[in-house]
Amino acid sequence: MRISLVQMDIAWGDPKINRQRAEDWIRRAAEREQADVVVLPEMWNTGYALDRLEDCADQGELVEWMASTAARYRVHLVGGSIAEKKANHFWNTAYIFDRDGKQVARYSKVHLFRLMDEEKYLHAGDQRVSFSLESHRAGVMICYDIRFPELARSLALDGAEILFVPAEWPLPRLTHWRLLNQARAVENQLYLVACNRVGVGGRDVFGGHSMVVDPWGEILVEGGEEEELLTVEIDLAEVARIRRKIPVFEDRMPDVYRSLGRDRDGNKES
Numbered sequence: 001m002r003i004s005l006v007q008m009d010i011a012w013g014d015p016k017i018n019r020q021r022a023e024d025w026i027r028r029a030a031e032r033e034q035a036d037v038v039v040l041p042e043m044w045n046t047g048y049a050l051d052r053l054e055d056c057a058d059q060g061e062l063v064e065w066m067a068s069t070a071a072r073y074r075v076h077l078v079g080g081s082i083a084e085k086k087a088n089h090f091w092n093t094a095y096i097f098d099r100d101g102k103q104v105a106r107y108s109k110v111h112l113f114r115l116m117d118e119e120k121y122l123h124a125g126d127q128r129v130s131f132s133l134e135s136h137r138a139g140v141m142i143c144y145d146i147r148f149p150e151l152a153r154s155l156a157l158d159g160a161e162i163l164f165v166p167a168e169w170p171l172p173r174l175t176h177w178r179l180l181n182q183a184r185a186v187e188n189q190l191y192l193v194a195c196n197r198v199g200v201g202g203r204d205v206f207g208g209h210s211m212v213v214d215p216w217g218e219i220l221v222e223g224g225e226e227e228e229l230l231t232v233e234i235d236l237a238e239v240a241r242i243r244r245k246i247p248v249f250e251d252r253m254p255d256v257y258r259s260l261g262r263d264r265d266g267n268k269e270s
């Protein structure tokens, strides 16, 4: 499976420009890189122009555009996430389409990131989402979600062999970004495909370093801090091989973990 990550810059609150940029990258990924799967970053339509969402959040048009673009270029499109307005609220939502342009998943970010004011403007999702990708199971998380090992683990327990992570992760926390992506891949023995943006948005400089990590924790490809398209071929048979070698999923002790949050005498900690 060939995967292309679109490590793009994002124009502040300007979905029209961003859509044109995204289309150029998707075309390149499909035609030049022969990608099977193309991945965009988080909130790629607007960036973090949260105080302008009333004017620029998507109301369905971009979802249709992503569907037709996936079909036109015959790629699976992990359409990063977009800022959208639905049911009178704003959401940070990932959409995924197959090669026919059929929507196969929709995931609204569960963990909102206070340091970038998300909780002031956005509604949080309350469900994890996995989907099928060419006879494999995949999951999706958005940026800050990677700090929550429980979410990645529950997706792995749902059968995910590959996790997609669209992001807008700032440069000052690059060390966390690299560590967390590798940790989620190693502990769950799956491929982690993390697509970050670059450039400046509001007060933040975004770090790039998009990457694909294999189930052994090796970084197969990693971007720099400029715009670029990263393409890599992955072999999903590796997941089963690594899981046979170190059978983490067979060795789990869920009964022990359930008692977390209790003190030594078994009383619930406040």
Ligand SMILES: NC(=O)CCC(=O)C(=O)O
Pocket (backbone or CB within 6 Å): 042, 113, 116, 142, 143, 144, 145, 147, 167, 168, 169, 170, 173, 176
């Ligand atoms: N867009 C985000 O969720 C950013 C998360 C982040 O920067 C972090 O440190 O976590």
